[in-house]
Amino acid sequence: MLTGRRYRLEFDAGQKLLAERIAAVCRSAWNTALEQRRAYRRRGAFIGYAEQCRQLAEAKKEFPWLAEAPAQVLQQTLKDLDQACRRHGTWKVRWKSKTRQAPSLRFPTPKHIPVEVINRRWARVFLPKLGWVRFRLSRPLGGAVRSATVSRDGEHWFISFLVEDGQRAPQVHARPDAVVGVDRGVVTAAVTSDGEFFDRRHATAFGVSSSEPPEESMAARADDRGYLSAGEAERYVRLQRRLARAEKGSARRARVVCALGAIMGRVRRRRADFTAQVAHRLTRDYAHIVLEDLKVRGMTASASGTAAAPGARVAQKSGLNRAILDKGWYGLEVALRSAARYTGSVVSAVPAAYTSRTCSVAACGRVDAKSRESQALFRCTACGYVEHADVNAAKCIKAREQAAGPVVSGRGDFGGARVGEASSARSTARGAPRAAA
Structure with missing residues (x-):
């Protein structure tokens, strides 16, 4: 069966910047391709994955910044868009926003993302354009890698492997x-x-x-704070007040948003x-x-x-x-x-x-x-x-x-x-x- 394995990547400063740029290119490709599909639909025509891939290859000659992203990653973006449009309809598929969605990029070809185990705690993976990247081997992969998705969660980057674990x-x-x-x-x-x-x-x-x-559970319910501890809930309220006073677009506001995201990240986990x-x-x-x-x-x-x-x-x-x-x-x-x-x-x-x-x-x-x-x-x-x-x-x-x-x-x-x-x-x-x- 196919299952997921998620690990924390150890990007250096240059790799973080490059990953952000690649994710931005993928987001731009998604939005442009979606707008193109809607424009075709407005005049009663249709454009599919194959034609958009051909046009993407031609666009790289005119827009060199498209070449910053690996070809397989951009093709996978168009393929994901094609599947979304077929499943939900062109008009129901959403745009990708820089502020609302975390940056992510998917590598669909296993032979292009070899994984090597360094020791019992660390391993490394080769990502096209990014090079070799170490990740914390918190548990064994447990099977053959089929694809990998790199995404950012808060301040950290993670890689999710799709693994064939051999179980039935x-x-x-x-x-x-x-x-x-x-x-x-x-x-x-x-x-x-x-x-x-x-x-x-x-x-x-x-x-x-x-x-x-039980009665003790009922008493606990009265003081329930969900998935936040008492200290975290108090700090979250303080940060919200600080966010309200921060000027939009300022560095201080960005730091407060990052701190709020760290707390909610723990809640999600x-x-x-x-x-x-x-x-x-x-x-x-x-x-x-x-x-x-x-x-x-x-x-x-x-x-x-x-x-x-x-x-x-x-x-x-x-x-x-x-x-x-x-x-x-x-x-x-x-x-x-x-x-x-x-x-x-x-x-x-x-x-x-x-x-x-x-x-x-x-x-x-x-x-x-x-x-x-x-x-x-x-x-x-x-x-x-x-x-x-x-x-x-x-x-x-x-x-x-x-x-x-x-x-x-x-x-x-x-x-x-x-x-x-x-x-x-x-x-x-x-x-x-x-x-x-």
């Missing part, structure tokens, strides 16, 4: 009958239908099974570590993992509206957006689908409507908003069933998937196919909540 997805999971529903929330990141609570705050009691979170741990735990224990089909991008869209029609309750929506993004809903789903390849698990999704209002008791199934008495308490108004609200929702998610029929794929792919259905990259959920009694 298991045909059957170790526990083929184990099925679990997972509810994602803004208070607790993930709660399973078996009563397990997964959250970054509970790292010392990771995955403790309980019908309700902690979130990624947490989602990877949860994904490993769930895919190890369950053959079928059922999630809600949540459109996170739409759910976290701004409510500010336009100047002519401003949105309502913008501050409240902004706080909800931060809470959703802080819990890493989409990151957890991606981590689950990646980890499932190695265990044979199937990850599928069901409609999210009314899962928090539906009674999970099979004989009842009443849908009533009044049953959700609080964030943590669910008490059915029909049968009197009492359960933690997140656990009840996870049970409803699991029940909807079981009602849709058996899943026949156990190869750890990115979805499951049911009996009589075509296999797809993602299992689209069926089933609807029962009507209120």
